Amino acid sequence: MSNKNKAVSVAALRRHAPEELITFRVSVLSQLLARVVESSVSQELGLSSRQWRLLVILNRLGPSTSGQVAAATHLDHSQVSRASYELTEKGLIAMATDSGDRRRQLLSATEAGIALLRQGIVGSMARQDRLRSTLSDADYEAFGRVLAVLSDEAHAMLEEGRKPK
Structure with a gap:
């Protein structure tokens, strides 16, 4: 359903409260948490949050292509390439050439990368524990369900936007 030719009145526009929108609230929280991670990994490890995310996911996946890392990190290919x-x-x-397809590069964590992960995961778990401690078990479970439902719906909305009209 297109909203292209629809408009609201000036009065309705003045009553609009973006801070009540799910998209606004989640975006603000996402930006706040990203700044927390960025500050922490920058000060403690000398990495950007993008580099940290790539290193953590690469460690979990094992040797992987940049495409696999991009899918797992939810970063675009150019961000993965730059961080790599x-x-x-x-x-x-x-980086090593993939023996199955010489055009592709396989990425893997080095011993130095693993050592830095072992150090950095302490801060990651501390952030998780602090945030988790603000929620009861029931709230944490509900939060997980809400995130899953909203993520599914956002994916559906993206797919609808890709369909030819």
């Missing part, structure tokens, strides 16, 4: 080269320069990941 930065982490390679720092000696935290290695």
Whole structure:
């Protein structure tokens, strides 16, 4: 359903409260938490949050292509590519040609990368524990369900937007 030719009155526009919108509230929370992670991993590890996310996911996946890492991290390919080269320069990941397809590069965490992960995961778990402690068990379970429902609906909305009209 297109909203292209619909409009609201000036009075309705003035009553509009974006801070009550789910998209607004989730976006604000996402930005706040991203700044918390960025500050922490930057100060403690000398990494950007994007580099940290890539390193954590790469460790979990094992040797992987940038496409696999992009899907798992929910970063776009250019962000994965940039972070991969930065982490390679720092000696935290290695790039090797995929023997099955010589056009693809396989990324893997190095020993130095694993050592940094072992150090950094302490801060990650502390952030998780602090945030988790603010919610009861029931609230945490409800939060997980709400995130899943909203994520599913957002994916459905994206798919609808991709369909030819």
